[in-house]
Each structure stands twice: as structure tokens, then as C-alpha cells.
Amino acid sequence: MNKIASERLSLGLTQEQLALMFGWRQSRISNYENGTRKPNLNDCRRIVEKFNELGSQCTLDSVFPPIPPKE
Template sequence: MSNLKSIRLGLKMSQKQLAEAIGQTPSSVGHYESGRRSPDIGTCHSIISAFNRLGQKVTFEEIFPQPANAKSSTRSLARSGSKGV
């Protein structure tokens, strides 16, 4: 789950304001926040840039943390020497 909503609310931004800042629709922002959809990498960079311009210095990992199960999968692949086909 992303931290998108909590960061946006911390900046006292509406979904509409964020959507305008990143060139998306408010419903897209709502989908990203709820987890129904995932933004593409370009949109992720736009979100980060918008927050940074507004004074909230964030990284990709702070907004979109890696899920706990993905972390353990990555670690187990690294330990086993597998390339994770």
C-alpha cells in the first residue's frame, strides 16, 4: 500500500490539486491511493516532483514502499543465487 494519501493530506492538498499538478484526473489519484491501480513509472516521478516542489522532500520508497512479501522474496532469491525468472 502506498503512502500517497497520507503525504497528500499532510500537504493539505485535495486529490484534484494533486491530479492537476501531475497531469492526471482526480479519479486516477483516488485509484492510486486506494491501491486499485498502480501508477506507471513516469507518473510516480511526477508525483515525487510535485511533492518536492511543494516542500515535502520524498523518495520513491517513501511514497511507494516495497510490500513486505516482496522484500522477503527478493532476499530469498538473493540468498539462493536465483535470478528469479
């Protein structure tokens, strides 16, 4: 599961505010946060870049942790 919601909340943003920064609908952010939809790599990078522009100090791996391999 990604950590978009926790990073977004730490910046004091609503889903709507974050979505508007990308020209997306609020539902897209909601779907990303709840796992209904998975962002592509480019969108992941854009999200992390925007968070960092807004004052966060996150990385791609901290917001979108790698899935450990199954044994």
C-alpha cells in the same frame, strides 16, 4: 500500499488539486491511493518530484515502499 494520500494530506492538498497539477482526473489519484490502479514508474517519479517541489522531503521509496519478497 503506497503513501500518496498521507503525503498529499500533509501538504494540505485535495485529490482534485493534485490531479490538476498533472492534468489528470481526480479519480486517477483516488485509484492510485486505494490500490485499484498502480502508477507506472514514470508517474511515481513525477508524483514524488511534485511533492518535493511543494515542500515535502520524500523519496520514491518513502511514498512507494518496496514490497518485501515472499518467503
